[in-house]
Amino acid sequence: MKIAVLPGDGIGTEIVAEATKVLKALDLKFEMESALVGGAAYEAHGHPLPESTLNLAKNADAVLFGAVGDWKYDKLDRPLRPEQAILGLRKNLGLFANFRPAICYEQLVGASSLKPELIAGLDILIIRELTGDIYFGQPRGRRVATDGHFPSAEEAFDTMRYSKPEIERIARVAFEAARKRGKKVTSVDKANVLETFQFWKDVVTEVHKDYPDVELEHMYVDNAAMQLVKKPKAFDVIVTGNMFGDILSDEASMLTGSIGMLPSASLNSKNQGLYEPSHGSAPDIAGKGVANPLATILSAAMMLRFSLNQEEAARRIEAAVQKVLAQGLRTPDIYSEGTTKVGTAQMGDAVVKALAA
Numbered sequence: 001m002k003i004a005v006l007p008g009d010g011i012g013t014e015i016v017a018e019a020t021k022v023l024k025a026l027d028l029k030f031e032m033e034s035a036l037v038g039g040a041a042y043e044a045h046g047h048p049l050p051e052s053t054l055n056l057a058k059n060a061d062a063v064l065f066g067a068v069g070d071w072k073y074d075k076l077d078r079p080l081r082p083e084q085a086i087l088g089l090r091k092n093l094g095l096f097a098n099f100r101p102a103i104c105y106e107q108l109v110g111a112s113s114l115k116p117e118l119i120a121g122l123d124i125l126i127i128r129e130l131t132g133d134i135y136f137g138q139p140r141g142r143r144v145a146t147d148g149h150f151p152s153a154e155e156a157f158d159t160m161r162y163s164k165p166e167i168e169r170i171a172r173v174a175f176e177a178a179r180k181r182g183k184k185v186t187s188v189d190k191a192n193v194l195e196t197f198q199f200w201k202d203v204v205t206e207v208h209k210d211y212p213d214v215e216l217e218h219m220y221v222d223n224a225a226m227q228l229v230k231k232p233k234a235f236d237v238i239v240t241g242n243m244f245g246d247i248l249s250d251e252a253s254m255l256t257g258s259i260g261m262l263p264s265a266s267l268n269s270k271n272q273g274l275y276e277p278s279h280g281s282a283p284d285i286a287g288k289g290v291a292n293p294l295a296t297i298l299s300a301a302m303m304l305r306f307s308l309n310q311e312e313a314a315r316r317i318e319a320a321v322q323k324v325l326a327q328g329l330r331t332p333d334i335y336s337e338g339t340t341k342v343g344t345a346q347m348g349d350a351v352v353k354a355l356a357a
Protein backbone atom coordinates (compact mmCIF):
# COMPACT_ATOMS: atom_id res chain seq x y z
CA MET A 1 0.00 0.00 0.00
CA LYS A 2 1.35 3.38 -0.99
CA ILE A 3 0.24 6.83 0.14
CA ALA A 4 1.27 9.88 -1.88
CA VAL A 5 1.83 12.76 0.54
CA LEU A 6 1.40 16.22 -0.99
CA PRO A 7 1.71 18.93 1.70
CA GLY A 8 1.57 21.96 -0.63
CA ASP A 9 1.78 25.53 0.64
CA GLY A 10 1.19 27.65 3.72
CA ILE A 11 -0.22 25.67 6.63
CA GLY A 12 -0.38 22.65 4.29
CA THR A 13 3.12 21.59 5.33
CA GLU A 14 2.39 22.08 9.04
CA ILE A 15 -0.87 20.13 9.19
CA VAL A 16 0.27 17.28 6.93
CA ALA A 17 3.33 16.81 9.17
CA GLU A 18 0.95 16.14 12.06
CA ALA A 19 -1.25 13.78 10.05
CA THR A 20 1.74 11.73 8.89
CA LYS A 21 2.99 11.62 12.49
CA VAL A 22 -0.35 10.09 13.48
CA LEU A 23 -0.32 7.62 10.57
CA LYS A 24 3.20 6.47 11.46
CA ALA A 25 2.17 5.92 15.07
CA LEU A 26 -0.42 3.36 13.92
CA ASP A 27 2.37 1.00 12.93
CA LEU A 28 0.55 -0.25 9.84
CA LYS A 29 2.31 -1.52 6.76
CA PHE A 30 2.22 1.20 4.17
CA GLU A 31 4.74 3.30 2.37
CA MET A 32 4.54 7.11 2.22
CA GLU A 33 6.18 9.13 -0.52
CA SER A 34 6.11 12.94 -0.59
CA ALA A 35 6.19 15.37 -3.50
CA LEU A 36 5.89 19.08 -4.10
CA VAL A 37 2.60 20.55 -5.27
CA GLY A 38 1.10 24.03 -5.72
CA GLY A 39 3.26 27.12 -5.19
CA ALA A 40 6.08 24.99 -3.77
CA ALA A 41 6.18 22.94 -7.00
CA TYR A 42 5.96 26.08 -9.12
CA GLU A 43 9.04 27.49 -7.32
CA ALA A 44 11.04 24.27 -7.80
CA HIS A 45 9.83 23.05 -11.21
CA GLY A 46 7.99 25.98 -12.83
CA HIS A 47 4.63 24.18 -12.65
CA PRO A 48 2.10 23.70 -9.79
CA LEU A 49 1.41 20.07 -10.77
CA PRO A 50 4.59 18.56 -12.24
CA GLU A 51 4.26 15.32 -14.19
CA SER A 52 6.21 13.48 -11.45
CA THR A 53 3.76 14.61 -8.74
CA LEU A 54 0.75 13.68 -10.87
CA ASN A 55 2.24 10.24 -11.61
CA LEU A 56 2.97 9.64 -7.93
CA ALA A 57 -0.67 10.47 -7.11
CA LYS A 58 -2.03 8.32 -9.96
CA ASN A 59 0.01 5.29 -8.94
CA ALA A 60 -0.67 5.53 -5.21
CA ASP A 61 -3.49 3.77 -3.37
CA ALA A 62 -4.43 7.08 -1.79
CA VAL A 63 -3.30 10.72 -1.68
CA LEU A 64 -2.96 12.78 1.49
CA PHE A 65 -3.11 16.44 0.50
CA GLY A 66 -2.57 19.61 2.56
CA ALA A 67 -3.51 22.83 0.76
CA VAL A 68 -2.20 25.05 -2.02
CA GLY A 69 -2.13 28.75 -2.72
CA ASP A 70 -0.70 32.05 -1.62
CA TRP A 71 -1.61 35.63 -2.43
CA LYS A 72 1.83 36.11 -4.00
CA TYR A 73 0.84 33.83 -6.92
CA ASP A 74 -2.42 35.61 -7.71
CA LYS A 75 -0.91 37.52 -10.62
CA LEU A 76 0.43 34.41 -12.40
CA ASP A 77 -1.27 33.16 -15.56
CA ARG A 78 -4.11 30.93 -14.42
CA PRO A 79 -2.57 27.59 -15.58
CA LEU A 80 0.44 28.30 -13.35
CA ARG A 81 -1.48 29.29 -10.23
CA PRO A 82 -1.18 26.86 -7.29
CA GLU A 83 -4.93 26.15 -7.18
CA GLN A 84 -4.64 24.52 -10.62
CA ALA A 85 -2.77 21.68 -8.90
CA ILE A 86 -5.72 20.56 -6.79
CA LEU A 87 -8.15 21.12 -9.67
CA GLY A 88 -5.81 19.12 -11.95
CA LEU A 89 -5.51 16.26 -9.46
CA ARG A 90 -9.30 16.07 -9.09
CA LYS A 91 -9.78 16.04 -12.86
CA ASN A 92 -6.93 13.66 -13.72
CA LEU A 93 -7.83 11.14 -11.06
CA GLY A 94 -11.56 11.43 -11.81
CA LEU A 95 -12.36 12.35 -8.18
CA PHE A 96 -15.97 13.34 -8.77
CA ALA A 97 -17.42 12.57 -5.35
CA ASN A 98 -16.39 14.84 -2.50
CA PHE A 99 -17.54 13.86 0.99
CA ARG A 100 -17.46 16.65 3.58
CA PRO A 101 -18.88 15.47 6.89
CA ALA A 102 -19.83 18.29 9.25
CA ILE A 103 -19.89 16.74 12.69
CA CYS A 104 -20.03 18.83 15.83
CA TYR A 105 -18.10 17.00 18.51
CA GLU A 106 -19.75 17.23 21.92
CA GLN A 107 -16.65 18.93 23.36
CA LEU A 108 -16.80 21.74 20.76
CA VAL A 109 -20.45 22.73 21.09
CA GLY A 110 -19.28 25.91 22.84
CA ALA A 111 -16.72 26.73 20.13
CA SER A 112 -19.25 27.32 17.40
CA SER A 113 -20.60 30.78 16.76
CA LEU A 114 -24.10 29.27 16.85
CA LYS A 115 -26.26 28.62 19.91
CA PRO A 116 -25.40 25.23 21.50
CA GLU A 117 -28.93 23.83 21.10
CA LEU A 118 -28.77 24.37 17.33
CA ILE A 119 -25.61 22.34 16.81
CA ALA A 120 -25.33 19.82 19.67
CA GLY A 121 -25.35 16.36 18.05
CA LEU A 122 -25.01 17.77 14.52
CA ASP A 123 -23.97 15.17 11.94
CA ILE A 124 -24.56 16.15 8.33
CA LEU A 125 -22.82 15.01 5.19
CA ILE A 126 -22.23 17.34 2.27
CA ILE A 127 -21.66 15.50 -1.00
CA ARG A 128 -20.19 17.90 -3.50
CA GLU A 129 -19.76 17.07 -7.18
CA LEU A 130 -16.09 17.81 -7.77
CA THR A 131 -15.08 17.54 -11.41
CA GLY A 132 -17.74 19.52 -13.27
CA ASP A 133 -19.78 22.73 -13.06
CA ILE A 134 -18.51 26.26 -13.62
CA TYR A 135 -15.08 25.38 -12.14
CA PHE A 136 -14.27 23.27 -15.21
CA GLY A 137 -16.71 24.47 -17.91
CA GLN A 138 -15.38 25.72 -21.23
CA PRO A 139 -15.27 28.23 -22.82
CA ARG A 140 -14.07 30.79 -20.34
CA GLY A 141 -11.99 33.88 -20.70
CA ARG A 142 -11.94 37.60 -21.35
CA ARG A 143 -13.12 39.38 -24.47
CA VAL A 144 -14.68 42.56 -25.72
CA ALA A 145 -18.45 42.53 -25.32
CA THR A 146 -20.62 42.74 -28.40
CA ASP A 147 -23.94 43.20 -26.59
CA GLY A 148 -25.35 43.65 -23.09
CA HIS A 149 -25.47 46.83 -21.04
CA PHE A 150 -22.02 47.98 -22.14
CA PRO A 151 -21.32 46.89 -25.73
CA SER A 152 -17.61 47.02 -26.63
CA ALA A 153 -16.59 46.99 -22.95
CA GLU A 154 -14.09 44.42 -21.64
CA GLU A 155 -15.87 41.42 -20.07
CA ALA A 156 -15.10 38.03 -18.56
CA PHE A 157 -17.12 34.82 -18.74
CA ASP A 158 -17.21 31.23 -17.46
CA THR A 159 -19.39 28.30 -18.45
CA MET A 160 -21.67 26.45 -16.03
CA ARG A 161 -22.50 22.98 -17.32
CA TYR A 162 -23.37 19.44 -16.22
CA SER A 163 -23.99 16.34 -18.33
CA LYS A 164 -26.66 13.81 -17.38
CA PRO A 165 -24.20 11.01 -16.41
CA GLU A 166 -22.27 13.42 -14.18
CA ILE A 167 -25.44 14.26 -12.26
CA GLU A 168 -26.67 10.67 -12.18
CA ARG A 169 -23.48 9.28 -10.65
CA ILE A 170 -23.24 11.89 -7.88
CA ALA A 171 -26.96 11.51 -7.12
CA ARG A 172 -26.44 7.76 -6.72
CA VAL A 173 -23.52 8.37 -4.37
CA ALA A 174 -25.75 10.63 -2.26
CA PHE A 175 -28.72 8.23 -2.15
CA GLU A 176 -26.44 5.28 -1.29
CA ALA A 177 -24.81 7.34 1.49
CA ALA A 178 -28.21 8.44 2.84
CA ARG A 179 -29.36 4.81 2.94
CA LYS A 180 -26.62 4.10 5.48
CA ARG A 181 -27.60 7.01 7.73
CA GLY A 182 -30.67 9.32 8.07
CA LYS A 183 -32.31 8.30 4.75
CA LYS A 184 -32.84 11.86 3.60
CA VAL A 185 -31.19 13.74 0.72
CA THR A 186 -31.49 17.47 0.18
CA SER A 187 -30.53 18.34 -3.38
CA VAL A 188 -29.40 21.95 -3.53
CA ASP A 189 -29.80 23.86 -6.79
CA LYS A 190 -30.72 27.17 -8.35
CA ALA A 191 -33.32 25.74 -10.73
CA ASN A 192 -35.44 28.88 -10.53
CA VAL A 193 -32.77 30.80 -12.47
CA LEU A 194 -30.20 28.46 -14.05
CA GLU A 195 -30.91 25.91 -16.78
CA THR A 196 -27.96 23.82 -15.59
CA PHE A 197 -29.63 23.43 -12.22
CA GLN A 198 -33.16 22.79 -13.56
CA PHE A 199 -31.49 19.90 -15.39
CA TRP A 200 -29.72 18.90 -12.16
CA LYS A 201 -33.06 18.84 -10.33
CA ASP A 202 -34.78 16.82 -13.10
CA VAL A 203 -32.00 14.21 -13.21
CA VAL A 204 -31.79 13.86 -9.40
CA THR A 205 -35.59 13.39 -9.33
CA GLU A 206 -35.31 10.65 -11.95
CA VAL A 207 -32.50 8.82 -10.12
CA HIS A 208 -34.53 9.01 -6.91
CA LYS A 209 -37.04 6.54 -8.40
CA ASP A 210 -34.46 3.82 -7.68
CA TYR A 211 -34.29 4.85 -4.01
CA PRO A 212 -37.90 4.94 -2.73
CA ASP A 213 -36.68 4.26 0.83
CA VAL A 214 -34.79 7.59 0.86
CA GLU A 215 -36.63 10.90 1.22
CA LEU A 216 -35.66 13.54 -1.36
CA GLU A 217 -36.19 17.26 -0.93
CA HIS A 218 -35.09 20.02 -3.28
CA MET A 219 -33.87 23.37 -1.98
CA TYR A 220 -32.59 26.51 -3.66
CA VAL A 221 -29.03 27.34 -2.69
CA ASP A 222 -29.87 30.73 -1.16
CA ASN A 223 -32.44 29.12 1.12
CA ALA A 224 -30.02 26.28 1.91
CA ALA A 225 -27.41 28.81 3.06
CA MET A 226 -30.00 30.30 5.38
CA GLN A 227 -31.40 26.97 6.65
CA LEU A 228 -27.87 25.76 7.45
CA VAL A 229 -27.59 28.38 10.18
CA LYS A 230 -31.28 28.40 11.12
CA LYS A 231 -31.92 24.68 11.61
CA PRO A 232 -28.82 22.69 10.57
CA LYS A 233 -29.94 19.46 12.20
CA ALA A 234 -32.86 19.25 9.74
CA PHE A 235 -30.32 18.15 7.11
CA ASP A 236 -28.94 14.65 6.69
CA VAL A 237 -27.18 14.37 3.31
CA ILE A 238 -26.83 17.43 1.10
CA VAL A 239 -25.93 16.82 -2.55
CA THR A 240 -24.97 19.70 -4.77
CA GLY A 241 -22.74 20.98 -7.54
CA ASN A 242 -19.10 21.95 -7.36
CA MET A 243 -19.45 25.67 -6.65
CA PHE A 244 -22.44 25.55 -4.30
CA GLY A 245 -20.80 22.67 -2.42
CA ASP A 246 -17.59 24.65 -2.06
CA ILE A 247 -19.42 27.58 -0.51
CA LEU A 248 -21.90 25.65 1.65
CA SER A 249 -19.19 23.40 3.10
CA ASP A 250 -17.19 26.39 4.35
CA GLU A 251 -20.41 27.68 5.92
CA ALA A 252 -21.13 24.26 7.46
CA SER A 253 -17.62 24.11 8.91
CA MET A 254 -18.54 26.83 11.38
CA LEU A 255 -21.31 24.59 12.70
CA THR A 256 -18.56 22.23 13.86
CA GLY A 257 -16.62 24.98 15.63
CA SER A 258 -14.02 25.80 12.97
CA ILE A 259 -13.00 25.17 9.40
CA GLY A 260 -9.99 23.49 10.98
CA MET A 261 -12.31 20.63 11.98
CA LEU A 262 -13.80 19.74 8.56
CA PRO A 263 -12.14 16.79 6.79
CA SER A 264 -12.87 15.58 3.29
CA ALA A 265 -12.56 12.59 0.99
CA SER A 266 -12.63 12.91 -2.79
CA LEU A 267 -13.29 9.57 -4.48
CA ASN A 268 -13.35 8.21 -8.00
CA SER A 269 -15.35 5.24 -9.27
CA LYS A 270 -12.61 2.83 -8.10
CA ASN A 271 -12.67 4.22 -4.55
CA GLN A 272 -9.20 5.61 -5.10
CA GLY A 273 -9.16 8.82 -3.13
CA LEU A 274 -7.56 12.10 -2.25
CA TYR A 275 -7.92 13.22 1.35
CA GLU A 276 -7.58 16.82 2.42
CA PRO A 277 -8.99 19.30 4.91
CA SER A 278 -11.81 21.43 3.48
CA HIS A 279 -9.87 24.61 4.12
CA GLY A 280 -7.08 26.31 2.18
CA SER A 281 -3.47 27.22 2.86
CA ALA A 282 -4.38 30.01 5.33
CA PRO A 283 -1.50 32.38 4.48
CA ASP A 284 -2.61 34.64 7.35
CA ILE A 285 -1.49 32.09 9.97
CA ALA A 286 1.10 30.09 8.00
CA GLY A 287 4.45 29.55 9.73
CA LYS A 288 3.09 30.50 13.15
CA GLY A 289 2.49 26.95 14.37
CA VAL A 290 -1.11 27.69 15.32
CA ALA A 291 -3.11 25.96 12.55
CA ASN A 292 -5.56 23.30 13.62
CA PRO A 293 -4.32 19.93 12.25
CA LEU A 294 -7.47 17.99 13.21
CA ALA A 295 -9.27 18.34 9.86
CA THR A 296 -6.21 16.80 8.19
CA ILE A 297 -5.83 14.10 10.83
CA LEU A 298 -9.54 13.26 10.42
CA SER A 299 -9.04 13.22 6.64
CA ALA A 300 -6.29 10.64 7.19
CA ALA A 301 -8.86 8.57 9.12
CA MET A 302 -11.23 8.82 6.15
CA MET A 303 -8.36 7.64 3.93
CA LEU A 304 -7.84 4.55 6.08
CA ARG A 305 -11.56 3.81 5.93
CA PHE A 306 -12.35 4.48 2.26
CA SER A 307 -9.17 3.64 0.36
CA LEU A 308 -6.99 1.46 2.58
CA ASN A 309 -9.57 -0.88 4.11
CA GLN A 310 -8.45 -0.10 7.67
CA GLU A 311 -11.71 0.66 9.46
CA GLU A 312 -10.33 -0.13 12.89
CA ALA A 313 -7.38 2.22 12.47
CA ALA A 314 -9.74 4.95 11.24
CA ARG A 315 -11.86 4.57 14.36
CA ARG A 316 -8.77 4.65 16.57
CA ILE A 317 -7.80 8.03 15.11
CA GLU A 318 -11.32 9.42 15.49
CA ALA A 319 -11.45 8.21 19.10
CA ALA A 320 -8.03 9.77 19.78
CA VAL A 321 -9.23 13.11 18.41
CA GLN A 322 -12.26 13.02 20.69
CA LYS A 323 -9.99 12.15 23.59
CA VAL A 324 -7.70 15.17 23.12
CA LEU A 325 -10.75 17.40 22.83
CA ALA A 326 -12.10 15.87 26.04
CA GLN A 327 -8.73 16.63 27.66
CA GLY A 328 -9.46 20.28 26.89
CA LEU A 329 -6.70 20.81 24.32
CA ARG A 330 -7.54 23.48 21.74
CA THR A 331 -5.76 25.25 18.91
CA PRO A 332 -6.66 28.97 18.88
CA ASP A 333 -9.48 28.58 16.31
CA ILE A 334 -11.48 26.35 18.70
CA TYR A 335 -10.26 27.84 21.97
CA SER A 336 -12.76 28.90 24.60
CA GLU A 337 -12.34 29.92 28.24
CA GLY A 338 -11.44 27.08 30.56
CA THR A 339 -9.63 25.05 27.89
CA THR A 340 -5.90 24.77 27.19
CA LYS A 341 -4.47 26.56 24.17
CA VAL A 342 -1.96 24.47 22.18
CA GLY A 343 -0.11 24.81 18.88
CA THR A 344 -0.24 22.63 15.76
CA ALA A 345 2.56 20.23 16.76
CA GLN A 346 1.36 19.90 20.37
CA MET A 347 -2.08 18.94 19.06
CA GLY A 348 -0.55 16.32 16.75
CA ASP A 349 1.59 14.95 19.60
CA ALA A 350 -1.47 14.75 21.85
CA VAL A 351 -3.37 12.72 19.23
CA VAL A 352 -0.40 10.32 18.94
CA LYS A 353 -0.31 9.96 22.73
CA ALA A 354 -4.07 9.37 22.85
CA LEU A 355 -3.69 6.59 20.26
CA ALA A 356 -1.27 4.76 22.50
CA ALA A 357 -3.37 5.08 25.65
Ligand SMILES: NC(=O)C1=CN([C@@H]2O[C@H](COP(=O)(O)OP(=O)(O)OC[C@H]3O[C@@H](n4cnc5c(N)ncnc54)[C@H](O)[C@@H]3O)[C@@H](O)[C@H]2O)C=CC1
Pocket residue numbers: 011015066067068069070071083086259260276278279280281282283284285290291292293295333
Ligand atom coordinates in the same frame (compact mmCIF):
# COMPACT_ATOMS: atom_id res chain seq x y z
N1 LIG B 1 -7.86 22.76 -1.46
C1 LIG B 1 -7.06 23.81 -1.42
O1 LIG B 1 -5.86 23.67 -1.55
C2 LIG B 1 -7.63 25.15 -1.18
C3 LIG B 1 -6.84 26.25 -1.40
N2 LIG B 1 -7.32 27.51 -1.13
C4 LIG B 1 -6.34 28.60 -1.28
O2 LIG B 1 -5.88 28.96 0.03
C5 LIG B 1 -5.49 30.33 0.04
C6 LIG B 1 -6.18 31.05 1.20
O3 LIG B 1 -7.57 31.10 0.95
P1 LIG B 1 -8.66 31.61 2.00
O4 LIG B 1 -9.82 32.08 1.24
O5 LIG B 1 -8.03 32.53 2.99
O6 LIG B 1 -9.17 30.27 2.74
P2 LIG B 1 -8.51 29.42 3.92
O7 LIG B 1 -9.40 28.26 4.12
O8 LIG B 1 -7.09 29.15 3.67
O9 LIG B 1 -8.60 30.39 5.20
C7 LIG B 1 -9.81 31.01 5.62
C8 LIG B 1 -9.71 31.41 7.09
O10 LIG B 1 -9.76 30.22 7.89
C9 LIG B 1 -8.59 30.11 8.69
N3 LIG B 1 -8.16 28.70 8.68
C10 LIG B 1 -8.13 27.86 7.60
N4 LIG B 1 -7.66 26.66 7.99
C11 LIG B 1 -7.40 26.72 9.30
C12 LIG B 1 -6.89 25.79 10.25
N5 LIG B 1 -6.55 24.53 9.93
N6 LIG B 1 -6.73 26.22 11.53
C13 LIG B 1 -7.08 27.45 11.88
N7 LIG B 1 -7.56 28.38 11.04
C14 LIG B 1 -7.72 28.01 9.75
C15 LIG B 1 -7.54 30.99 8.01
O11 LIG B 1 -6.59 31.44 8.96
C16 LIG B 1 -8.40 32.11 7.43
O12 LIG B 1 -8.64 33.09 8.39
C17 LIG B 1 -5.87 30.87 -1.35
O13 LIG B 1 -4.73 30.88 -2.14
C18 LIG B 1 -6.90 29.89 -1.86
O14 LIG B 1 -7.00 29.84 -3.25
C19 LIG B 1 -8.55 27.71 -0.61
C20 LIG B 1 -9.37 26.64 -0.37
C21 LIG B 1 -8.99 25.29 -0.66
Ligand SMILES: CC(C)CC(=O)C(=O)O
Pocket residue numbers: 083086087246278279
Ligand atom coordinates in the same frame (compact mmCIF):
# COMPACT_ATOMS: atom_id res chain seq x y z
C1 LIG C 1 -9.10 25.72 -5.38
C2 LIG C 1 -10.50 25.62 -4.81
C3 LIG C 1 -11.48 25.12 -5.78
C4 LIG C 1 -10.44 24.75 -3.64
C5 LIG C 1 -11.58 24.92 -2.69
O1 LIG C 1 -11.97 25.99 -2.28
C6 LIG C 1 -12.18 23.73 -2.17
O2 LIG C 1 -12.05 22.66 -2.73
O3 LIG C 1 -12.89 23.82 -1.15
Ligand SMILES: [Mg+2]
Pocket residue numbers: 246247250278
Ligand atom coordinates in the same frame (compact mmCIF):
# COMPACT_ATOMS: atom_id res chain seq x y z
MG1 LIG D 1 -13.37 25.78 -0.63
